[in-house]
Amino acid sequence: MAKKRSQSVPRKPRTDAQRNRERILEVAKEAFTRFGADASLDDMARQAGVGAGTLYRHFPTRDTLIEAVYRGEVEKIAAAQRKFAATLPPVEALRAWMLLFVDHIAAKQIIAPALNSVVGGPSKLYEGSRVLIQGAIDALVKRAIKSGDIRKDLDPFDLLRALIGASYTASAPGWQQSARRLVDILITGSRPRK
Amino acid sequence: MAKKRSQSVPRKPRTDAQRNRERILEVAKEAFTRFGADASLDDMARQAGVGAGTLYRHFPTRDTLIEAVYRGEVEKIAAAQRKFAATLPPVEALRAWMLLFVDHIAAKQIIAPALNSVVGGPSKLYEGSRVLIQGAIDALVKRAIKSGDIRKDLDPFDLLRALIGASYTASAPGWQQSARRLVDILITGSRPRK
DNA sequence: AGATAATCGGAGGCTGTCTCCGGTTGCAGG
DNA sequence: CCTGCAACCGGAGACAGCCTCCGATTATCT
Structure with a gap:
């Protein structure tokens, strides 16, 4: 009965996911300060080198992204x-x-x-x-x-x-x-x- | 040489144009206070019973409309x-x-x-x-x-x-x-x- | 009435938002 | 090591709003 993560512990996030998350945040900070609160999210995704889907999974809405930033x-x-x-x-x-x-x-x-x-x-x-x-x-x-x-x-x-x-x-x-x-x-x- | 409006006097605006302009303003006031500054302009046009083109001719940008309101x-x-x-x-x-x-x-x-x-x-x-x-x-x-x-x-x-x-x-x-x-x-x- | 000029309004191009899902990749357990 | 599963990736595409363009319509002047 050493380790068992049947359901409770959510497992630590994958390293690539983590990396992507941070890249997005970085780009977003830049973009928001440059273009204001309604900068294009798709643009940010492109610039961070990820798909739009990835961005929206990490930050479901514009607000969650702003908040994180x-x-x-x-x-x-x-x-x-x-x-x-x-x-x-x-x-x-x-x-x-x-x-x-x-x-x-x-x-x-x-x-x-x-x-x-x-x-x-x-x-x-x-x-x-x-x-x-x-x-x-x-x-x-x-x-x-x-x-x-x-x-x-x-x-x-x-x-x-x-x-x-x-x-x-x-x-x-x-x-x-x-x-x-x-x-x-x-x-x-x-x-x-x- | 009674009247001559060759170019200077811009001719008074058509009554239907005037009417439309006012209907748009009315609807816009309502819409802006209900949905905030980024309410849909196309919606307003529909609701005012005019085409989008008419709205944009009267108020070229969102800002001009806001200002008028x-x-x-x-x-x-x-x-x-x-x-x-x-x-x-x-x-x-x-x-x-x-x-x-x-x-x-x-x-x-x-x-x-x-x-x-x-x-x-x-x-x-x-x-x-x-x-x-x-x-x-x-x-x-x-x-x-x-x-x-x-x-x-x-x-x-x-x-x-x-x-x-x-x-x-x-x-x-x-x-x-x-x-x-x-x-x-x-x-x-x-x-x-x- | 007829000519002329302005207005009307919807179709359509464009851009941005957000979802969906097949393919891919990291993470245990054997 | 390697195998299977779960999580992740990312792009295609549906959708909505913005704005333009132009043929049809209508008012105004002579």
């Missing part, structure tokens, strides 16, 4: 929260994180559309990412509230919504300064009424 | 600015207008994508609307600055960007309260540093 990005943002919280005073941590958020989002145009669901749209696809992002800003806001720098009744979501707006318009010239100013306004507006 | 909405928003400015104190006028903006935008999902260009995206298609919206918020902000309720160095665009974010996420439950809170935060954050 930008999951890494989301994890970076979540990780940054921990770093900022550990090294900066509450308000500065929040500010730094908000700026980073806008930066990263803006860099990858893909994400913006997907974020709709992050903040509560109908699709349940991005649930995992939603949890990460929300957890990050929740922690930062909670900390800033505790230190008395932020109004007690602030809903972190409100800030998130505004940030998404900023990222949507990130193509416009001078958006970086604008984003910085917007973050300032938001933080100022979130301080306790004196 | 939401132009009315934009004009309403611009008009409201004048009303508010005439009847409310500066800050309240600004607040009221911002809320109205989010409301109207949210009602028509179509607009959000189009607004990218309003705030300065690459497309020149929505130039007219951009001018209207920008003029409105400029006037309100300028007035509130003059009355000393708003920081002198505030860029109206910054507010606009945040509002667009709010409208993007307007499908989420409770977005109306969220929008209201966000507007409050923005206004508070825009007051002069004491």
Whole structure:
């Protein structure tokens, strides 16, 4: 009775499948940032040297592919929260994180559309990412509230919504300064009424 | 030599053309709000009882159609600015207008994508609307600055960007309260540093 | 009414999405 | 090693939406 994989253990994926999956992800990342969220999937398949069927088996819908591509990005943002919280005073941590958020989002145009669901749209696809992002800003806001720098009744979501707006318009010239100013306004507006 | 329309005067449009144009606009408004910005144009043509060719002659691209549909909405928003400015104190006028903006935008999902260009995206298609919206918020902000309720160095665009974010996420439950809170935060954050 | 110019609308080319399935290839167990 | 099975591969093709083209139709002017 050494090994028996009758049905429970799904068997480890074949190496070629794994390789293909990664090639597709690579190509997709490139394609999405170049052509936006509606780049041709068939093209990506061709460019990754696989058939369309393979692509669609790995990523049944466009959304699953997008999600897979930008999951890494989301994890970076979540990780940054921990770093900022550990090294900066509450308000500065929040500010730094908000700026980073806008930066990263803006860099990858893909994400913006997907974020709709992050903040509560109908699709349940991005649930995992939603949890990460929300957890990050929740922690930062909670900390800033505790230190008395932020109004007690602030809903972190409100800030998130505004940030998404900023990222949507990130193509416009001078958006970086604008984003910085917007973050300032938001933080100022979130301080306790004196 | 009574009338001569050799080439200059373009001749008034045929009544059937006019009628078709309006039917298309009606159907398009409905379709866009129901299915979002990428509803099928061929479907609209069918539903309006015209051929695809007719639709595309009236509105060469999807964007021109969108613009035509939401132009009315934009004009309403611009008009409201004048009303508010005439009847409310500066800050309240600004607040009221911002809320109205989010409301109207949210009602028509179509607009959000189009607004990218309003705030300065690459497309020149929505130039007219951009001018209207920008003029409105400029006037309100300028007035509130003059009355000393708003920081002198505030860029109206910054507010606009945040509002667009709010409208993007307007499908989420409770977005109306969220929008209201966000507007409050923005206004508070825009007051002069004491 | 007749000429003229604009409009109508559907057929059809094109492109992209997604499915289906025969052929192929890696992965155990003998 | 080698054999069988399960999983994977990939391209053909059905389908849908976008947009164009052009013969037939209809309004407008003289």
